Every structure is written in structure tokens, then in C-alpha cells.
Amino acid sequence: MVKDKPQPLAPLRMVGTVESAAPDGEYLQIGEVAALTGLTQRTLRYYEELQLLDPPTRLAGGFRLYSPADVARLRHILRLKGLLGFSLAEVKAIINAEEVQLRPTPNPTDAATVRRRLTQLDHVIANTAGQLDLLDRKLTDMTQLRADLATRLHDLSAQRTTLQAEHDGAQVSAASEYA
């Protein structure tokens, strides 16, 4: 499961001139983010290429600098993909829809604009509700699976103890032969 080059994680922690006048606080380089998330650098660049991640700020030399927000967004992507099984294209659509509604109304009390935002909001709400439904279905299914697995594990343990006793018994009788 080792990806990329061996990359024995080494020094390199610079404060070289940042281009985007970023306040530089908890910014991470691509290798660190990769190690943090278990992804490869290739994958991070790929996600950026697909515009799942917005272009990170860059160090003067061109090195990517990921903000905590970038990392958070990445985590969100990963759970949409890993937990709900969405494709990257679907994930992109979802997070784009999410971004849209983050501004709490710029308050342009124009009637037509408000109506447009209303129907737009309704779409987003419907989508979110749909995701919730999907998630709930998955949750119930997984709970069922969990029960099945637990039962199976229990049965296996029982079988094991039985076998163990059988084995000990055989050993004892074998030992008694030499007693």
C-alpha cells in the first residue's frame, strides 16, 4: 500500500516568501498533507486538477501550501467518497452545491433575486435531504451487517472453544498414555 516514491520524510520547513500574501500559520506542504491523509501527492494534484480542491497558495518557488481549510475540505471529500461511495465527479457536484449556499444572503431585497435564491435553496435542501436519506439507508444496512458479523464472530468463537477443548482432551489422553 505504499505509494509515491519512498520519500523518507526529511527536513525542509521554510518560511520562504509566500506569493499570495498569506498570513502563514498552519500551512502545510503537499508531502505533509499526503502523510496526514494517507493519500499520495499524485492524488492531491489530481484532485486539484479535477477542481475538487481549489488551487492552493504557492510558495515563491512554486511549492503548494495547503491551508487548514484546504485540508478540511479534503477530509470532507474523502468521507463523501469513502463513506458514501460517491465518484469524484459526484463529489465535485456536491461540494460545489455546498459552497454556493454558504453566504447568508447578501441581502439584495430585490424580489426576483429573492425568488431565484429561494428555488435555488430548495434544490440544495432537496439534495441535502437526499444525501441524508441515502446515508440513513446505508446506516441501517450497515447496522444489519454489523449484527450479522457479530453473530458470526460469536459462533466462530464458540466453535473455537469447542475445538480447543477437543484438542486439550486429545492431548490429555495422549499424555495419560505416558503417565
Added chain:
Amino acid sequence: MVKDKPQPLAPLRMVGTVESAAPDGEYLQIGEVAALTGLTQRTLRYYEELQLLDPPTRLAGGFRLYSPADVARLRHILRLKGLLGFSLAEVKAIINAEEVQLRPTPNPTDAATVRRRLTQLDHVIANTAGQLDLLDRKLTDMTQLRADLATRLHDLSAQRTTLQAEHDGAQVSAASEYA
């Protein structure tokens, strides 16, 4: 999302001679199984090719006949794949491992055999426990995601009612212009 050919699902329910002397009860043809599971016929044949499904019994003419057990196995495959995100190769390994331990010990009380079965059992138990752990991690993560989604949905609804009031207010004042 429509797969295969349109296949307007038609008659065809025969009792033509079954080859494998199957008692014929709830046997289904491939198209019916496909409709039942949401998979395509191609996918069913593909799974069979990967030996995820064991070769179904065939009608004299060569048509596949799936037993309820086959369908059950298929469902199990689908939840391992869909819920836990295993690849088909991993699924195959898992169900193979599962099959092995279904026989409740043929009772060959040979000491060496018993020991082999014990370590074998231990492996299966470890794997099952591992799956349970994975599932539990997923469950907690999904619960978290559910909470986030619910919060978001709540916020969106609140935003909607606010906007709706705003809209109504605008309508009212506009209407009052003509009163």
C-alpha cells in the same frame, strides 16, 4: 442509469428440463435477478467469471438458473462491496474465507488436523474481527457525517424560512402599493 438493452421485460416463464436435476422451486433467470438487484446481466456474468458466484445451474438450453441461495450470496457480495467499499477481489477473498468455516467440524479427532483447524479458525476470527472494526469505524464516521448533514439541513431550512418571509414582505408591500 439504464443498463443493458431496453429489455421491456416480457413473458417467458418455462419449466423446460433442468440439467442439474435441480428441484426447481424459486429459481430465477438472469434477467429477473438483474431486475431484482439493479445489476446488469453483464455484471452478473462478470461476477460469475470472477468466481464470486458459483456457476448457476442451467436450463437444458443453457439458460442460467439462479437459486435463492445464489441470490442471497449476491446480496452479500453487494453489501460487502457497497457498504464496506471492498474491491471485487477482496470480496472474493472474504467470501471464500467465509465458506471454509461453514462446516461445523467433520469431527476427525486427529490431533494434527485439529491443530490446523484451530489456527485456521483463528485466522478467520481475526479477519472477521478486523471487518467488524472497520465497520465500526465507518459507523462512527457516518454518524458524524449524519450529524453534520442534519445541522446543515436545519440551517438551510432556517435560511429558507427567513428568505420566504423576506419574499412575502416584499410581495405585501408591493401589493399595498396598489391598494
Added chain:
DNA sequence: GGTCACGTTTACGTAAGCGTAAAAGATAGT
């Protein structure tokens, strides 16, 4: 200023998981 680990872009490669068409045979109904 050399070195070394880390980063950059560009581009071809690939494995999984099917889709899709082609040509043909099977079943049931008329």
C-alpha cells in the same frame, strides 16, 4: 556552492469494473 530531500510539470501506462455490439441459439405463444 554543493548536496540532498522535497517539490514541479508533462505524459504515457494501467487495473478494475463494467458497457456495448455482434452473431447466434432458446422459449413460449399464435
Added chain:
DNA sequence: ACTATCTTTTACGCTTACGTAAACGTGACC
């Protein structure tokens, strides 16, 4: 026997989600 609807196998194609190499620049350190 004819037809409509199912099924069969064979085989090439395709998309997603990255892997992997090549060639080259960068940042920090000695």
C-alpha cells in the same frame, strides 16, 4: 412454422482513478 423476447458467448472499448517514470527546479543546510 413464425415471431417476439429472452438468452448465450466472444470480444473489443471505455471511463475512472490514479501509478510511474522523466526531466528538472527549490529550500535548507554544511
